[in-house]
Amino acid sequence: MATQAQDIVGSPNRLARVVSHSLSISPTATFHSPPSSFGGAQLTRTITAPKQLKPFDTQDIKILLLENVNQSGRDILAAQGYQVEALKTSLPEDQLIEKIRQVHVIGIRSKTKLSEKVLREAKNLIVVGCFCIGTNQVDLDYAARHGIAVFNSPFANSRSVAELVIAEIITLARQLGDRSNELHRGTWNKVSSKCWEIRGKTLGIIGYGHIGSQLSVLAEAMGMSVIYYDILNLMALGTAKQMPTLSALLNDADFVTCHVPELPETKNMIGADQFEQMKQGSYLINASRGTVVDIPALINASRNGKIAGSALDVYPSEPGGNGDYFTNDLNPWAEDLRSLKNIILTPHIGGSTEEAQRAIGVEVGEALVRYVNSGVTLGSVNLPEVNLRSLTMDEPNHARVIYVHHNVPGVLRKVNEILGDHNVDKQITDNKGDVAYLMADISDVRPGQIKEISDSLEALSSRIMTRILY
Numbered sequence: 001m002a003t004q005a006q007d008i009v010g011s012p013n014r015l016a017r018v019v020s021h022s023l024s025i026s027p028t029a030t031f032h033s034p035p036s037s038f039g040g041a042q043l044t045r046t047i048t049a050p051k052q053l054k055p056f057d058t059q060d061i062k063i064l065l066l067e068n069v070n071q072s073g074r075d076i077l078a079a080q081g082y083q084v085e086a087l088k089t090s091l092p093e094d095q096l097i098e099k100i101r102q103v104h105v106i107g108i109r110s111k112t113k114l115s116e117k118v119l120r121e122a123k124n125l126i127v128v129g130c131f132c133i134g135t136n137q138v139d140l141d142y143a144a145r146h147g148i149a150v151f152n153s154p155f156a157n158s159r160s161v162a163e164l165v166i167a168e169i170i171t172l173a174r175q176l177g178d179r180s181n182e183l184h185r186g187t188w189n190k191v192s193s194k195c196w197e198i199r200g201k202t203l204g205i206i207g208y209g210h211i212g213s214q215l216s217v218l219a220e221a222m223g224m225s226v227i228y229y230d231i232l233n234l235m236a237l238g239t240a241k242q243m244p245t246l247s248a249l250l251n252d253a254d255f256v257t258c259h260v261p262e263l264p265e266t267k268n269m270i271g272a273d274q275f276e277q278m279k280q281g282s283y284l285i286n287a288s289r290g291t292v293v294d295i296p297a298l299i300n301a302s303r304n305g306k307i308a309g310s311a312l313d314v315y316p317s318e319p320g321g322n323g324d325y326f327t328n329d330l331n332p333w334a335e336d337l338r339s340l341k342n343i344i345l346t347p348h349i350g351g352s353t354e355e356a357q358r359a360i361g362v363e364v365g366e367a368l369v370r371y372v373n374s375g376v377t378l379g380s381v382n383l384p385e386v387n388l389r390s391l392t393m394d395e396p397n398h399a400r401v402i403y404v405h406h407n408v409p410g411v412l413r414k415v416n417e418i419l420g421d422h423n424v425d426k427q428i429t430d431n432k433g434d435v436a437y438l439m440a441d442i443s444d445v446r447p448g449q450i451k452e453i454s455d456s457l458e459a460l461s462s463r464i465m466t467r468i469l470y
């Protein structure tokens with residue numbers, strides 16, 4: 001069971017006003033006159049000047065961060081005055097549901113599953129920050145259809161994963177794990193049989209995206225030949241060669257490494273048939289997602305000598321936190337896997353470096369602040385990417401209206417009938433599939449009118465979520 005070491009940042013005891021799902025955040029605190037100290041200067045509201053320029057009472061925003069999100073991300077959020085609660089582990093589903101009901105923002109990594117069941121309870125949630133690359137753990141479609149934006153960090157840990165794989169290629173080729181374990185147990189076992197240089201060997205990369213292509217460059221620099229397979233036709237780096245089929249790659253590679261996302265099409269992408277097609281005595285590495293490799297098939301292929309070694313960083317089921325056991329209770333074949341020779345088992349650490357975690361904390365932390373404070377969706381993986389220049393502080397009685405709605409005909413006309421009583425300074429709208437995102441800055445608004453605008457927008461049948469900022 002996950003230990004829940006708590007590390008509370010911010011002010012957990014300060015009561016947040018409940019923000020309704022039609023999220024007009026603290027409408028009564030919406031209009032902040034420019035502080036006199038600004039003397040009418042043309043100050044733009046930016047996320048780095050939160051103290052007096054904040055668009056609403058940021059102390060009302062409740063954030064839950066799970067899975068030991070890096071301090072860099074926590075600091076960015078806490079600096080805004082948000083209430084930030086940070087836990088070191090993921091949470092069991094029942095506890096997650098209990099917690100998620102109360103927060104406006106949740107930050108997770110690869111472990112926490114935000115399924116429809118969980119998100120259905122998240123009545124106050126406006127945004128999810130995945131402090132990692134993968135977003136397969138979130139029901140992106142459900143989130144979009146309920147106006148919940150999702151952000152991630154698309155490549156801040158790619159280099160760390162690529163470097164780990166390089167280390168694993170050499171470790172497997174030289175059986176370093178076994179030699180080290182033997183000597184740890186006191187056994188001197190100096191052998192060269194079936195230990196190889198990697199120079200001149202062929203690396204087969206499945207998925208030539210951010211990680212696969214970075215790995216390609218590093219592997220060539222060490223004298224390997226690189227071939228890759230991808231569903232997209234992608235430019236080869238260096239002298240790498242794209243293969244027409246997965247089978248062609250499996251037939252030719254000495255080392256096969258997987259870098260595809262978790263998708264229905266990639267589930268058990270490497271199974272008994274694929275091991276069959278691999279070279280005798282070849283190696284398999286998986287640092288993508290645990291569902292990509294059929295592990296019982298890998299165990300068979302290792303036992304019958306087809307596979308000379310393997311490295312796994314990811315598993316179909318992973319423990320909730322450090323110190324938890326990796327046993328058959330979690331994955332029925334765990335003991336068999338642990339008993340194999342020349343297998344490197346790591347606890348999903350591909351992206352776990354100081355550099356990567358710090359960069360991810362900053363990138364996702366800033367995206368969350370931008371979204372909460374300004375409604376900007378740049379970098380969102382499930383909503384259309386919409387940006388609008390920030391309001392300036394010297395103009396009183398401005399408001400930013402955000403209206404997430406179903407992408408059906410006639411909505412803009414109705415919205416603009418509502419906003420038309422005010423001066424619409426600027427407006428932008430875009431859609432992604434069935435969901436559209438509209439942002440408008442309006443002026444000549446008196447504080448009492450905010451609720452009226454919000455209620456009118458909420459009454460439209462197209463409404464998914466309304467937020468009024470400033």
Ligand SMILES: NC(=O)C1=CN([C@@H]2O[C@H](COP(=O)(O)OP(=O)(O)OC[C@H]3O[C@@H](n4cnc5c(N)ncnc54)[C@H](O)[C@@H]3O)[C@@H](O)[C@H]2O)C=CC1
Binds near residue numbers: 212349
């Ligand atoms: N072990 C770890 O700690 C980490 C694991 N990851 C995992 O690695 C995965 C890959 O990461 P990136 O390279 O950044 O992703 P990416 O999106 O840049 O690249 C993935 C590539 O896979 C290709 N692809 C998709 N479906 C395919 C299929 N059926 N057959 C062949 N190719 C296919 C795509 O076209 C794309 O080029 C992530 O989705 C994540 O699950 C990412 C970071 C850290």
Ligand SMILES: O=C(O)C(=O)COP(=O)(O)O
Binds near residue numbers: 109132348351
């Ligand atoms: O970035 C990813 O997708 C990863 O798999 C790394 O996940 P983590 O942040 O270590 O839980």
